[in-house]
Amino acid sequence: MKLLLDANISWRIVKLIGNDFSDSLHSNVIPVNQPAKDIEIWQFAKQNNFTILTHDDDFEKLLLLKGAPPKVIILKTFNKNTKQIAELLISKKEIIESFISNNDLMILEIY
Template identity: 50%
Template sequence: MKLLLDENLSWRMIKQLTPFFLEVVHASELKIIQPADDISIWNYAKKNGFTIISKDDDFEKIVLLRKAPPKLIYLKTYNLDTKKLVDLILENKDKIIEFVNSNENDIFEIYSI
């Protein structure tokens, strides 16, 4: 499974998530005009088979309008630091894998308490 981290997430998450997912990249690394806008990120993810992870509700709107792929993992969290965000993603790893491999939903929401 290939994950594309939106610009609103730290690039430092790559190293922490890579052992658990096939490929993890950050939007700032993409070979597109930087800073990358949401549509460019969405198009890149679609073309290259990535699932987007974001805290940005704009991606929710894009996926609802354009449909998947790419799918969206939407982090509905308050101001969590990078470690807590990584922990939250890893706590939901099995559900994320199931979501990405399913044809049922386009958006998977993860909430923090």
């Protein structure tokens, strides 16, 4: 499962979720000028079959404007630390897998 983490999510999460989401990357390692802009993250995700993971509602706007792919997962996890977010993602793994494999869905919110 290929998740591309937006800049507003800690890069440390990639390591913490590695066993469950092994093909995940953080936007700070994609081949664009850093920090990566939302549109650059969007284009990279689309070209490389990633699902974007973010806290940022701007990706929802891009999704409505441009359509999928890529799909977008928006974390609505206020006041959670990096470890708690990683644990939440791992606990929602089946839901995330189902979302990614369903061609009729474009956006998933996780609380």
